[in-house]
Amino acid sequence: MKVVFSRCESYSDVKEALKEVVDRLGGIERFVRKGERVLVKPNLLSPHTPEHAVTTHPDFVRAVCELIEEAGGKVIIGDSPGMQGIGEELFERTGIKDLGYPCVLFDKERTILKNGWLLTSVLEKVDRIINLPKLKTHTLTTLTLGVKNLYGLIPGVTKKKLHTKYPDPFSFSHMLLELYFLVKPDLTLLDGIWGMEGNGPSAGNPVRPGIVAGSPSALALDVEVAKRTGAGGFPLKRIAERKKILPSYTVEGDFRFRLKLPGKRWYHLLPSWAGHILSRLYRVKPGVLPEKCTGCGICMRNCPAGAIEIKDTARINYSRCIGCMSCQELCPFRAIVPVYGLIRR
Numbered sequence: 645m646k647v648v649f650s651r652c653e654s655y656s657d658v659k660e661a662l663k664e665v666v667d668r669l670g671g672i673e674r675f676v677r678k679g680e681r682v683l684v685k686p687n688l689l690s691p692h693t694p695e696h697a698v699t700t701h702p703d704f705v706r707a708v709c710e711l712i713e714e715a716g717g718k719v720i721i722g723d724s725p726g727m728q729g730i731g732e733e734l735f736e737r738t739g740i741k742d743l744g745y746p747c748v749l750f751d752k753e754r755t756i757l758k759n760g761w762l763l764t765s766v767l768e769k770v771d772r773i774i775n776l777p778k779l780k781t782h783t784l785t786t787l788t789l790g791v792k793n794l795y796g797l798i799p800g801v802t803k804k805k806l807h808t809k810y811p812d813p814f815s816f817s818h819m820l821l822e823l824y825f826l827v828k829p830d831l832t833l834l835d836g837i838w839g840m841e842g843n844g845p846s847a848g849n850p851v852r853p854g855i856v857a858g859s860p861s862a863l864a865l866d867v868e869v870a871k872r873t874g875a876g877g878f879p880l881k882r883i884a885e886r887k888k889i890l891p892s893y894t895v896e897g898d899f900r901f902r903l904k905l906p907g908k909r910w911y912h913l914l915p916s917w918a919g920h921i922l923s924r925l926y927r928v929k930p931g932v933l934p935e936k937c938t939g940c941g942i943c944m945r946n947c948p949a950g951a952i953e954i955k956d957t958a959r960i961n962y963s964r965c966i967g968c969m970s971c972q973e974l975c976p977f978r979a980i981v982p983v984y985g986l987i988r989r
């Protein structure tokens with residue numbers, strides 16, 4: 645097993661960088677055979693245009709789709725965004741529709757039950773999954789990379805319920821790992837040419853790590869990226885190391901880029917079990933910036949705990965809030981910021 649990094653400073657060079665990564669992993673034919681239907685799963689969190697670095701860049705997606713077609717595969721691009729009620733504008737604004745491949749919004753498809761998980765039925769129609777995460781920070785999980793990107797295979801409202809069930813970074817990351825081992829993508833290719841630091845996954849600042857990375861193991865890729873971006877305490881990495889579920893792998897290519905991580909990641913300094921317990925007590929919570937809030941109600945409609953009401957601007961009922969930070973993730977006006985402190989219940 646390998647994790648491969650290739651430097652790439654511009655999307656105009658992305659095809660060459662991706663080809664180098666895939667060739668070093670054994671060539672695209674190792675992952676796609678002639679006639680196979682391939683689900684390409686970018687990170688399409690919300691209908692942001694590419695320069696915001698919230699979503700996998702369309703040039704990156706195009707280059708992967710071309711490689712799949714060159715191997716004789718048939719491409720289907722699909723995702724379920726973080727917010728409900730989004731339609732075709734998701735593919736339009738992110739630049740994905742212009743690529744000309746079939747695009748499927750999982751929220752409009754049937755769901756299937758697999759080992760207790762409600763997943764998109766598109767999984768029944770494809771032979772392969774190629775996972776295309778974006779390199780970003782995340783206020784709940786520290787980073788969002790290959791494993792977290794699979795959360796989009798769960799359509800709409802079910803994602804909301806899981807946030808309620810797994811409200812802290814460690815239990816949420818445990819859940820993500822279960823999902824990962826259930827769906828196991830064939831190949832993960834990371835768009836780190838432009839990424840996001842600070843209050844990601846949508847309200848942070850775009851940065852240019854200038855990297856394309858790939859691996860058949862999204863988990864190994866995530867762990868290596870965390871080590872190389874200053875996020876050594878990434879909950880997913882700590883759980884994987886503690887449970888000894890990391891595959892053995894080698895690394896090819898060089899990459900270092902220190903990301904500004906969201907908020908106080910103090911529990912990174914603790915043993916994993918202690919971090920898990922204390923992260924339930926001392927947790928990130930959303931704070932509303934009234935001067936930026938337009939009262940649009942997107943946060944209210946997507947809050948899994950029903951903790952938000954709109955009175956001109958968003959008001960948060962902290963006795964109900966579970967700290968999932970979905971509201972911050974989805975606010976289009978950056979009107980919600982993370983605040984760190986003891987949970988008040």
Ligand code: SF4
Nearest residue numbers: 937938940941943975
């Ligand atoms: S906080 Fe953001 S999403 Fe919520 S109502 Fe205000 S502007 Fe809309």
Ligand code: SF4
Nearest residue numbers: 947965966968969971
């Ligand atoms: S208010 Fe925000 S952080 Fe709190 S439960 Fe609702 S969406 Fe999650």
